[in-house]
Amino acid sequence: xxxxxxxLLHFAxxxxxxxxxxPLLAMVFHYSRLSAGSVWLAQLFLLLxxxxxxxHAIFIRRQYRKKPVLVNLSFFGIGLLSGAAAWVLSPFxxxxxxxxxxxxxxxxxxxxxRLFFIEYDSLIHPYVYTAICMLYIVPSAIIWFGDHDASFLxxxxxxxxxxxxxxxxxxxxxxxIALQSQGAEEEHLPKGLxxxxxxxxxxxxxxxxxxxxxxxxxxxxxxxxxxTVLHYAGRIFLWIAGLFTGNEKEAAxxxxxESSFLQQTAVTxxxxxxxxxxxxxxxxxxxxxxxxxxxxxxxxxxxFRSIRSWLAWLFxxxxxxxxxxxxxxxxxxxxxxxxxxxxxxDLPSPEKVHYRRLYRKYRRMEHTAEKYRLGxxxxxxxxxxxxLSVKPSLSPQEVLALVQAEGETFALWKTVTYGYEQARYRExxxxxxxxxxxxxxxxxxx
Amino acid sequence: xxxxxxxxxIAAAVIAEQxxxxxxxxxxxxxxxxxxxxxxxxxxxxxxxxxxxxxKLLPIPWLKAELTLPRQMQPxxxxxxxxxxxxxxxxxxxxxxxSGIRRVRKIKANARGIYRITGARxxxxxxxxxxxxxxxxxxxxxxVTVLPRSAQADAVxxxxxxxxxxxQLVRSSLVTDPFFSAGVRSYEAGDPMQRIHWKLAAHTGExxxxxxEKTAKRCLLVLLNVQTDSERxxxxxxxxxxxxxxxxxCVQCLEEACAEEYTVILCSNGCMPGGEPLRTIETGGxxxxxxxxxxxxxLSTQHQLPFRQFLxxxxxxxxxxxxxxxxxxxxxxxxxxxxxxPDAAVIVSGYGRDEAQLADAVIPEPxxxxx
Numbered sequence: 001x002x003x004x005x006x007x008l009l010h011f012a013x014x015x016x017x018x019x020x021x022x023p024l025l026a027m028v029f030h031y032s033r034l035s036a037g038s039v040w041l042a043q044l045f046l047l048l049x050x051x052x053x054x055x056h057a058i059f060i061r062r063q064y065r066k067k068p069v070l071v072n073l074s075f076f077g078i079g080l081l082s083g084a085a086a087w088v089l090s091p092f093x094x095x096x097x098x099x100x101x102x103x104x105x106x107x108x109x110x111x112x113x114r115l116f117f118i119e120y121d122s123l124i125h126p127y128v129y130t131a132i133c134m135l136y137i138v139p140s141a142i143i144w145f146g147d148h149d150a151s152f153l154x155x156x157x158x159x160x161x162x163x164x165x166x167x168x169x170x171x172x173x174x175x176x177i178a179l180q181s182q183g184a185e186e187e188h189l190p191k192g193l194x195x196x197x198x199x200x201x202x203x204x205x206x207x208x209x210x211x212x213x214x215x216x217x218x219x220x221x222x223x224x225x226x227x228t229v230l231h232y233a234g235r236i237f238l239w240i241a242g243l244f245t246g247n248e249k250e251a252a253x254x255x256x257x258e259s260s261f262l263q264q265t266a267v268t269x270x271x272x273x274x275x276x277x278x279x280x281x282x283x284x285x286x287x288x289x290x291x292x293x294x295x296x297x298x299x300x301x302x303x304f305r306s307i308r309s310w311l312a313w314l315f316x317x318x319x320x321x322x323x324x325x326x327x328x329x330x331x332x333x334x335x336x337x338x339x340x341x342x343x344x345x346d347l348p349s350p351e352k353v354h355y356r357r358l359y360r361k362y363r364r365m366e367h368t369a370e371k372y373r374l375g376x377x378x379x380x381x382x383x384x385x386x387x388l389s390v391k392p393s394l395s396p397q398e399v400l401a402l403v404q405a406e407g408e409t410f411a412l413w414k415t416v417t418y419g420y421e422q423a424r425y426r427e428x429x430x431x432x433x434x435x436x437x438x439x440x441x442x443x444x445x446x
Numbered sequence: 447x448x449x450x451x452x453x454x455x456i457a458a459a460v461i462a463e464q465x466x467x468x469x470x471x472x473x474x475x476x477x478x479x480x481x482x483x484x485x486x487x488x489x490x491x492x493x494x495x496x497x498x499x500x501x502k503l504l505p506i507p508w509l510k511a512e513l514t515l516p517r518q519m520q521p522x523x524x525x526x527x528x529x530x531x532x533x534x535x536x537x538x539x540x541x542x543x544x545s546g547i548r549r550v551r552k553i554k555a556n557a558r559g560i561y562r563i564t565g566a567r568x569x570x571x572x573x574x575x576x577x578x579x580x581x582x583x584x585x586x587x588x589x590v591t592v593l594p595r596s597a598q599a600d601a602v603x604x605x606x607x608x609x610x611x612x613x614q615l616v617r618s619s620l621v622t623d624p625f626f627s628a629g630v631r632s633y634e635a636g637d638p639m640q641r642i643h644w645k646l647a648a649h650t651g652e653x654x655x656x657x658x659e660k661t662a663k664r665c666l667l668v669l670l671n672v673q674t675d676s677e678r679x680x681x682x683x684x685x686x687x688x689x690x691x692x693x694x695x696c697v698q699c700l701e702e703a704c705a706e707e708y709t710v711i712l713c714s715n716g717c718m719p720g721g722e723p724l725r726t727i728e729t730g731g732x733x734x735x736x737x738x739x740x741x742x743x744x745l746s747t748q749h750q751l752p753f754r755q756f757l758x759x760x761x762x763x764x765x766x767x768x769x770x771x772x773x774x775x776x777x778x779x780x781x782x783x784x785x786x787x788p789d790a791a792v793i794v795s796g797y798g799r800d801e802a803q804l805a806d807a808v809i810p811e812p813x814x815x816x817x
Contacts, residue, residue: 329523330537335546337501 016162020132027139053112079109124169369423375438412437467572472579474501480587488595499546506541514565522552558594593739597694603702604791604806626659670696670714671773672747689747691811692795715756717749754779775799
């Protein structure tokens, strides 16, 4: 019983996918000033073609392994025949639209045949539903731009039916997954899924109803927004063109022609080819954003982290926290090599600037343990500038052993080291001779 | 005029940028990669780490690294291209100045063997892609050994070879076993003092010594045949799937033998990297199994000694030894061997191929069992 339901649902999803083309057809027919009834005829023709393709695929699938070329040729040939039929039956005036109709029907035939081979779970994926939402919203909005009084009753009804089909399909799929994972029986179905889908459907219905009620307000707002964007884009373009031509007159002419273009766009309804191009571009943009959303998000996050780490590096703060990025089956750990243990001699130039600032700070400070420790660290930095390998992991006595070769100042180094050990490990303030020794060593090094 | 100047400025900037990258692009850039573990079992995952370091102020706009892995090492997610026996995994890096990226991928080992990263092609370019510089990897890591997994079947060893833990008494041995007493006897010259039974000596009035049994640990000779078709069939190719299943059965047999405290000698007609058939030394205890599995990981099923010759050369079973033959089929050579050693067990891994009716157990491949 459940298998039969699942098969019926598969066909329902297939039909819903074909009916998702309705707003596109409505837009084209609206701008071609054809009757609303012909939209339904065209939609039914597309449904017929897609089901013919599906039946073709079902019957011929076992032959593909034996005769792949012949099978492909049959799909191509019947698709061409469907296209030719569309050419003949095309209600549009002119050859151009007849060709477009033929290509569209050919594409629907090919798509219908390929839909059979696509996994059911992929068909009911939320991305597909998102794409259908876009197909309903964008063409409907374009119709609104031109005609605020257009009726959207059928779009709303179809959208609700398609949403219902997708919700039920999701519900079934969720139940199947739950049953498989838990080994449960059918009477223990998760009721939460069904309740959740009902809530979602109610929310969708409410949103669509609200849009229908407020259509004139929203349509006016969107149209004003589009006009403003186009106006300022045109002005920017004219300004850039004026930079190269230097001809104010031409720029003014261009501006005039741009404004007349806008007026023409606002008035005429036969420029639907431009609108289709806009629609295609918008669809591509949406597709790219959805397809690469993870990379885009990661790119933005990475960009901000780069700025943050760069600023931290510039102002002498350490920013060595690695961050990870998950994409394409791998994990990236970013490392800040400036924060890695290395010779002081390898420090980049901003650290040197940092050193001078710290030395000035050292000179201004009172005799405290903090001052002593700062002076000692500056001394170590100067030591590394002289070519000695002084790593931060070295203990004070190991540093002392390094400078044993400096015979004259070795006594001063011993005093400084003892004072540092007092300040660092015993939390005592070094005495006066230790500070004097540190001062003399620092001044000598500078 | 302004346009011309703009074009000249842009051209100069492009040339300068390309010259800069051509000179400094590859400087202080280091790439290395490797597997995180050296030993894993077939079907397990390990990590492949790639590390790119850029120790200079000039950032790297992109760096492409194309790694050549054996086709059996499959990335758990993401894309890879398989050509012949190689699998190519490509990665792109964008590295800022004085920074590095450590990229970690999960890699699944699909088959036993010893693998390594056989190649790493690294290429970097400037912002506009005009200058391309090839680099070499400073380190491509060590080899990773993928041990064969067990067949996950029910008990493979026949009942007569199981549940016999401990040592067995033998007629001759170099040393005696103090845990096995064999009564007392009169002292003889040369007997060690520690064996004198002082209480009994006081009772009998003459020196008496304790006698001890001679024992030996049980040894199991495992004979593995990876030749999947008999010579009479005329088939020269190897059914890799069946051969691998036979090896997995052998792994399970070795695991059970070690659990039963056998010492094991493993022989196979598959060849080792040196070209010789496999024959391990007698090993027991906890170290035995890893050593045998390591040998099986290296075993080649493509180069083999014929089954009949293999049994003639390695099939001799001494009286204090048990033997198991694991083979995809049985023929007259196996029948002759079984007649010679009737206590030996025969396990057949191919479905319906026990023509000589010798098998103690037939354990076919799981996916072929219904065929």
